[in-house]
Amino acid sequence: MSASLKWRSLAAPVLIPVLVCVMAGSLAVPVCAQSAPETFSFPLHDRESLALGQVIIHGNHHTDETVILRIMGLGIGEPVTQKDVEAAWDRLEDSGFFRTVDVDYDDTEDEAVLEITVEEDLKTYYGPIVRYDRRFKYLLGAYVEQRNFRGHGENLRIEGIGLYAQQGHLTWDRPWFLGRTGLSAHLEAGYEQADFAFRPTRFRKWEAAAAIRNAWGPFFAAAGVARGSFEQRDDYAWALPLRDNDPPAPGAAAYSAHTEGYWRVEGAVGVDSRSNPYYPRRGVFLEARLRSWSSDDFASYLESSLDGRVFVPLPWKHHILAVHAWGRSTDGPTQLDNTLFFGGPETVRGYPFGQREGEHGYLLSAEYRVPLFLMPISPQGELVGVGIHFFGDAGDAWFDGDDPGRAIQSAGAGLHLNLDTLQLRFEAARTSSGKWGFEFMDRFNF
Structure with missing residues (x-):
């Protein structure tokens, strides 16, 4: 007994109406409605499952x-089972490597044979980079990306920024590292030069890093090592930081131009049960990270941090309560490039950058998110939508040896737009001193 089935890609039927809705600004159901995907009957000879005997693959000219x-x-x-085949087809479709995926099957009384025909998607992507950055104002450049690099599912990306900072960045990601499911590898190298912004000096830095990550369901562990250098290019004078609860010496201290090389070794463990990484509607993210910094140019130290995020779906109209807590501590002074600078859309909204600075610090945020319209465009989590949110932020930073002070605080509201993996935020924030400020950012701070 044999049977056959052709399943077609749902990418085009989904994306075209999404683009129509976004361009027209219309939420009309007739425009965006989708027909149900084609269904089929998996012949099991009155049994719940068959043994998989063979998988035959066609069309993979590049993919291993x-x-x-x-x-x-x-x-x-x-x-x-039928559900297993459906899930396998979904995973192939959602991988991003194939434009279409067709599944045929033949079966006997003892086993099933799957015949997979794929049409491979584009591998090379390129385009401009336009990013908003509160520290450097705007970042303008270009990128080129090779997906499914070498046909092994790898991702290779090169970025170049020319304005207002000069940056170069190369990343390589490899899933199924060493042939193990859940184990991934990451390599990156970067260079940057610009005005430091928080101090009257220019800087130049580079870093090369390698990391591995292993995931078991929602649980994960990661480890990495990095080698880098930071160059302060100009002499400047600046007040000494407050340490040991004693007022700093009067006047400004001289900081001569110099270069600091370093090694960094780190490890992390955590759990990530978020419904998706771009606009979580439920779940938690918890991570504990430990970093060891060593150098011949500054005193070595340990840095520890905790990051917790909780997303609670509320029982009315898909509203979401999002809560974030983050903290960092070190066992000694840090180099300038690893100093915390709080204030702005990614930390405490409504305050200017560098309102608080130090080596130890914490951030607390709560948001009430009201999605007005959300349309998923991929099971990976990408979506198109718009919503409003209300928030409250608090945070403080202090130097090693000093005590924390009173946290800076703010509250406000804003509008957010979701475009694929991009989130645009337009916010008005009021500080605890009563000053209002406008914030814009091209991603959620958590």
Whole structure:
């Protein structure tokens, strides 16, 4: 007995109406409505499952067969059900490597044979980079990205920024590192030069880093190592930081131009159960991270941090309560480039950058998010939508040896737009002293 089925990609039918809705600004149901995906009956000879005997793959001119099999997650000889085949097809579609995926099957009384035909998607992407940055104003440049690099599911991306900072960045990501599911590898190298902004000096820095990450369901562990250098290019005078609860010496201290090289070794453990990474509607993210900084140019020290985020779906109209708590501590003074500078859309909104600075610090935020319209465009979490939110922020930073002071605080409201993986925020914030400020950012701060 045999049967066959062709499943077609849903990418085009989903994206075209989404773009129509966004361009027209219309939420009319007739424009955005989707027909139900095609269904089928998996022949199981009155049994719940059949053993998977073979997977035959066509059309993978670039993608390695092992990558397709790993994405599908089906093992030869293992029982396979209709739901297993549907889930495997979904994973292939959602991988981003293929424009279309067709699934045929044949079965006998003892085993099932799947025949997969794929049409590979574009591998090379490029375009401009336009980013808003409160420290450097705007960042303008270009990028080129190679997805499914070498046909092994890797991602290679090169970025270049020319204004207002000069930056170069290279990243490489490899899933299924060493052939293990859940284990991934990451390499990156970067260079940057610009005005430091928080001090009257120019700087130049570079860093090369390697990291691995292993995930078991929502739990993960990560480790990494980095080698870098930071150059203060100009002499300047600045007040000494407050340490040991004693007032700093009067006048300004001289900081001569110099270069600091360093090594950084780090590890982290945590759990991530968020519904998606771009606009979480439920779940938690918890991470504990430890970093060891060593150098011949400054005293070595340990840095520890905790990051907690909770997203609670409320019982009325899909509203969301989002709460964020973050804190960092060190066992000694840090170099200038690793100093905390609080104030602005990513820390405590309504305050100017550098309102508080130090080596230890904490941030607390709560947001009440009201999505007015949300349309998922990928099971990976990308979506299109618009909403409003109300927030409260608090935070403080202090130098090693000093005590924390009274936190700076603000509250306000804003509008957010979701465009694929991009979130645009337009916010008005009122500080505890009664001053109002406008904030803009191109991503959520948590």
